[in-house]
Amino acid sequence: MTVLSIKDLNVTFSTEGGRLHALKDVSFDVPERRIVGVVGESGCGKSTLINAILGLLADNGRVDAGSITFEGEDLTRLGPARMQELRGQRISTVFQDPMGALNPVLSVGRQMRNIQYRSGRSRSEKDARSEAMLRQVRIPDAQAALARYPHEFSGGMRQRVAIAMALMMRPALLIADEPTTALDATLEVATIELLRELQQDIACSVLFISHHLGVIAELCDDVVVMYAGEVVERGTTRQVFHTPRHPYARRLLECDPARQSGRTRHLPTIPGEIPDLRQRPPGCVFATRCDQRVDACDKVPPDVAVETGHVARCVLAEAR
Amino acid sequence: MSRILEIRDVEVTFEVGPLMRRRSILGVAGVSFDLHSGETFAIVGESGSGKTTLACAINGLQGISAGSIRFDEHRIDTLGARSMKPLRRRMSMMFQDPVGSLSPRMKVGNLIAEPFRIHGIVDKNPSVEVPRLLSLVGLTPEFADRYPHQLSGGQARRVGVARAIALDPDLIIADEPTAGLDVSVQGEVLNLLNDLRERLGLAMIIITHNLHVVHHVADRMAVMYLGRFVEVGDTDEIFRAPRHPYTAALLSANPEPDPDKARDRIALPAEVPSLLARPAGCEFHSRCPWVAARCMSEVPEFVQSETRKVACHTPLEPGARPPELEVTQ
Ligand SMILES: Nc1ncnc2c1ncn2[C@@H]1O[C@H](COP(=O)(O)OP(=O)(O)OP(=O)(O)O)[C@@H](O)[C@H]1O
Ligand SMILES: Nc1ncnc2c1ncn2[C@@H]1O[C@H](COP(=O)(O)OP(=O)(O)O)[C@@H](O)[C@H]1O
Ligand code: SF4
Ligand code: SF4
Ligand SMILES: [Mg+2]
Ligand SMILES: [Mg+2]
Numbered sequence: 193m194t195v196l197s198i199k200d201l202n203v204t205f206s207t208e209g210g211r212l213h214a215l216k217d218v219s220f221d222v223p224e225r226r227i228v229g230v231v232g233e234s235g236c237g238k239s240t241l242i243n244a245i246l247g248l249l250a251d252n253g254r255v256d257a258g259s260i261t262f263e264g265e266d267l268t269r270l271g272p273a274r275m276q277e278l279r280g281q282r283i284s285t286v287f288q289d290p291m292g293a294l295n296p297v298l299s300v301g302r303q304m305r306n307i308q309y310r311s312g313r314s315r316s317e318k319d320a321r322s323e324a325m326l327r328q329v330r331i332p333d334a335q336a337a338l339a340r341y342p343h344e345f346s347g348g349m350r351q352r353v354a355i356a357m358a359l360m361m362r363p364a365l366l367i368a369d370e371p372t373t374a375l376d377a378t379l380e381v382a383t384i385e386l387l388r389e390l391q392q393d394i395a396c397s398v399l400f401i402s403h404h405l406g407v408i409a410e411l412c413d414d415v416v417v418m419y420a421g422e423v424v425e426r427g428t429t430r431q432v433f434h435t436p437r438h439p440y441a442r443r444l445l446e447c448d449p450a451r452q453s454g455r456t457r458h459l460p461t462i463p464g465e466i467p468d469l470r471q472r473p474p475g476c477v478f479a480t481r482c483d484q485r486v487d488a489c490d491k492v493p494p495d496v497a498v499e500t501g502h503v504a505r506c507v508l509a510e511a512r
Numbered sequence: 513m514s515r516i517l518e519i520r521d522v523e524v525t526f527e528v529g530p531l532m533r534r535r536s537i538l539g540v541a542g543v544s545f546d547l548h549s550g551e552t553f554a555i556v557g558e559s560g561s562g563k564t565t566l567a568c569a570i571n572g573l574q575g576i577s578a579g580s581i582r583f584d585e586h587r588i589d590t591l592g593a594r595s596m597k598p599l600r601r602r603m604s605m606m607f608q609d610p611v612g613s614l615s616p617r618m619k620v621g622n623l624i625a626e627p628f629r630i631h632g633i634v635d636k637n638p639s640v641e642v643p644r645l646l647s648l649v650g651l652t653p654e655f656a657d658r659y660p661h662q663l664s665g666g667q668a669r670r671v672g673v674a675r676a677i678a679l680d681p682d683l684i685i686a687d688e689p690t691a692g693l694d695v696s697v698q699g700e701v702l703n704l705l706n707d708l709r710e711r712l713g714l715a716m717i718i719i720t721h722n723l724h725v726v727h728h729v730a731d732r733m734a735v736m737y738l739g740r741f742v743e744v745g746d747t748d749e750i751f752r753a754p755r756h757p758y759t760a761a762l763l764s765a766n767p768e769p770d771p772d773k774a775r776d777r778i779a780l781p782a783e784v785p786s787l788l789a790r791p792a793g794c795e796f797h798s799r800c801p802w803v804a805a806r807c808m809s810e811v812p813e814f815v816q817s818e819t820r821k822v823a824c825h826t827p828l829e830p831g832a833r834p835p836e837l838e839v840t841q
Contacts (some may be wrong), residue, residue: 209799233694235664288692332783346784347559373691376558376721377765384767404722406767410775423838425607436527447696448769449724453747456728457706459699466664 194261194493195364195397196222196245202257203237203244203421215238216423216477218258219495222365227391227398229408229429231444232418236468238401240421242367244268245399246283247275263364284363287371290354294342299337300353301328307360328393329356329386341471348379355387362394369401380404384411405447405448410432414501417441420466420477437496437504440478442499476506484508516548516682516715517570517583522579522589524565524739524741527807528788537787539565541739542579543813549682550714552709554726554747557736558784562721566736567685570717572596582623584682601631604676613672614660619658620646620671627678631645645674649704666697673701685717690725702729716784723766727751728803737761738787738795753830755822757800760832778834794825801834802826 203215215237222228224394228408229391230238242421243249251487260267263282267275275347279285287293295303306437313321319338325333329352331345342350351371358366363396368387372380391398402408408415408429417425417440420428436442440462445451447460468471473480475490482489488507524540540562547553555563568574570581572588581589583599589598608611614623624645625638643653649670660668663790668688686705692696706729711715720726726733727747734744735758743756754760761778768775781798785791790820791798797807807825814823 234665234666234692234697235696271714273743330782346786348782348784352782374559374721376556376561377563377723377762377767377781379558379782379784380721381765381777382780403692403698404767405695405769406724409769409771410767433769433771444696445769447699447729449699449722450697450766450769452728457800459702459728460696461699461703462696499608501706 193224194221195224195263196399197259197261198241198245198312199259200263201241201244201260202242203249203253204256205250207252207470212469213318213421213472214253214469215244218418218421218423220416220423220426222397222399223414224397225391225395226413227388227411228401228414229412230399230401230416230418231377231403231405231408233420233444233462233466236418237421238418239369241418242285242401243367244509246285247272247365250403254323262353278292280363281310281361282353282363286351286354286358286366286368286371288373290347291342293354293357294350296342299335299339299341300345304357304360305358306340311361322356323471325356325360326353326392329353330423333357348375348383351375351379351383353417355383355390359390359394359396362396364396366391366398367401370403370404371400372404372407377471380407381410387411392511404447405433406450417444420472421469422477422505424478424506425504426504427499431499431502433489437498437502438478438506439482439484439508441504478506514549515546516549517545517596518580518582518585519546519570520544520580522566522569523579524562524569524574525577533812535788538739538790539787540576541567543739543741544579545734545741545744547683547715547717549715550709550713551729551732552706552718553743554718554720554730554733555718555736556723556726558738559721561736562739563736564687567605567687567717567719571604572600578638579784579819594624597631601627601679602681603685604670604679604681606676606684606686606689612666617658618659618660619656620660620663623671624656624674624678626705627675627821631679633679641678645678647672647675648672648708650700654785657777665692665693666700668692669697669701670704673704676830677712680712681714683715683717685719686823688721689718690720690722690743698725699746723763735762738785740795740823741814741821742796742823743821749819753828755798755827756824757828758796760800760828794822794823802828802832 199219201218203274205212255268287419308318323334332335372383412429415429419440425441441463476493479485479489493505495503495505497503498509522543525536527534527536569576572815577587578755621642624642730747734741735745737758741757764778793809794807794812797803812823812825
């Protein structure tokens with residue numbers, strides 16, 4: 193079963209310099225009970241993708257074509273009221289800065305009670321559930337914690353509280369945008385282990401965005417690699433990390449400082465810039481920076497299924 | 513190499529809580545270190561461990577409640593805003609959130625020229641300086657006309673670097689200069705900072721959570737816990753043989769980009785103590801897998817041995833594993 197299925201999604205923003213094509217023909221699935229990681233260069237459209245799913249594109253943005261099917265409904269066709277209903281109940285989010293999700297002037301218990309407003313439970317039932325949820329994310333002394341305010345928790349704890357709140361209503365899909373960026377390595381690892389555990393317990397799917405390739409490798413079942421608004425490669429984490437088939441994916445993995453064996457002052461990079469998304473190149477979007485380009489790259493490359501579930505948008509990718 | 517910065521026993525106090533129950537906490541609880549020109553010093557540690565506060569204290573944006581800060585042999589923590597100004601332009605700060613720290617209504621060109629205006633520098637012509645600085649950070653002159661929201665994360669970071677080097681500083685303090693950047697852009701920003709350090713002889717303090725980054729860019733590093741340094745030394749040596757248990761746990765947690773890699777981690781309880789209730793004795797004892805009886809009452813001294821300083825009663829031997837591998841959650 194597929195919880196979220198994105199098909200040929202195209203999103204544009206109107207700008208002074210013309211229409212900016214931020215997502216181009218994006219397709220991938222988030223299967224039931226799987227954690228799908230999204231990686232890619234800053235500005236490649238990860239946040240735009242999330243905003244499109246959540247129906248929260250900026251005023252100058254719109255979905256031009258394609259569909260986002262979530263539990264049988266096409267989210268691109270839903271009205272704001274229905275979207276609002278889905279957000280926080282069926283689809284929930286965790287962001288880098290948990291303070292963004294928490295109201296600084298309300299106690300944590302009050303906020304957790306508010307999330308359950310449609311549950312029909314009594315106040316004490318709601319509080320009991322909140323407490324259980326806090327215990328599940330290992331907040332010590334959960335009952336007392338309900339009375340505390342967000343600023344009274346440390347950064348790592350706050351992120352746990354935000355995760356507890358996001359999973360409170362047992363959503364089908366959790367979208368996590370760099371949720372561990374602000375945490376040190378010990379808390380980062382503890383947080384991803386916790387996410388994995390809760391995901392299995394709640395049986396939800398997760399769309400997980402991170403620049404930390406180590407975290408992606410550790411947590412995710414599948415990976416989607418984006419470049420300049422396109423999905424250039426997708427597959428299982430093993431397929432993509434062990435045998436990347438798109439030149440951009442390969443280079444990205446090579447740039448990870450964690451892969452440099454010796455200590456080096458000069459870190460590898462991918463020379464060149466992302467193309468201007470108002471004037472997309474006619475052929476392969478990576479062509480200006482690709483060290484393997486051939487004449488055929490002047491035409492839009494096909495999505496090649498190199499293996500079951502492993503797809504690369506490159507003329508050099510061949511089925512095995 | 514000349515000493516550019518001398519930090520001694522610096523403390524920063526915050527008043528917290530409601531008016532009637534006001535209490536003070538130590539955000540920075542006695543930190544000392546030296547920095548020499550041309551050197552890169554990394555500070556790592558828990559979120560909330562006081563890294564940004566320390567950076568702001570060095571920069572004069574945050575008053576200190578004890579200790580001293582000398583910049584190029586001038587005592588700066590006691591200077592008023594006026595006398596600080598000429599020194600302030602010689603140190604610059606790159607903030608954690610690049611886009612948030614750029615004023616949204618100003619174009620990039622103005623943002624880069626802003627430090628000249630703030631410091632009343634008239635002998636530099638912005639129409640020359642702005643393109644020069646943009647090109648130093650690898651951006652074309654067209655970027656001068658863009659607004660911050662029209663920049664990608666990497667571009668915003670470069671604008672931050674351009675602003676930071678505008679006044680030709682001797683010291684750059686970069687707070688999470690690459691958080692939120694993908695690895696290739698991260699490499700570009702770090703290479704850029706490193707080139708500038710070499711070319712201009714800058715000293716640099718880099719605050720980051722990314723240990724892989726620290727390993728590659730920093731000559732020396734400090735590990736911070738609850739507002740104190742618990743270990744300071746040569747980066748390479750610390751990575752080879754961490755001596756403080758918290759450092760060892762941090763390094764063992766560092767996620768590696770290989771889905772099949774065996775992970776041999778030192779697990780720590782996730783509960784970080786509150787600054788309002790600092791643990792007695794060694795402040796790490798509530799999470800330390802090596803905790804012994806004396807750790808709960810005796811404060812370990814910050815002891816220097818050769819090139820390393822460690823605050824632990826029983827510093828680890830190379831490759832030490834926790835006494836009991838089944839660590840409580
Ligand atoms: N203005 C303030 N008033 C009260 N407490 C503060 C203030 N600024 C910082 N603190 C507290 O001081 C401690 C250190 O904060 P600081 O922001 O310097 O940590 P940090 O290591 O930079 O964290 P992060 O990595 O999350 O940015 C924290 O416990 C924080 O809550
Ligand atoms: N409101 C907007 N108006 C114009 N361009 C936008 C807007 N939001 C995003 N973009 C552009 O869309 C592209 C993708 O941005 P974003 O989704 O923020 O990427 P990421 O999250 O990967 O950094 C970038 O080129 C960015 O400049
Ligand atoms: S299609 Fe051509 S230019 Fe594009 S990634 Fe493949 S080889 Fe490189
Ligand atoms: S002094 Fe004791 S509790 Fe503190 S770090 Fe060393 S062994 Fe652990
Ligand atoms: Mg983003
Ligand atoms: Mg900080």
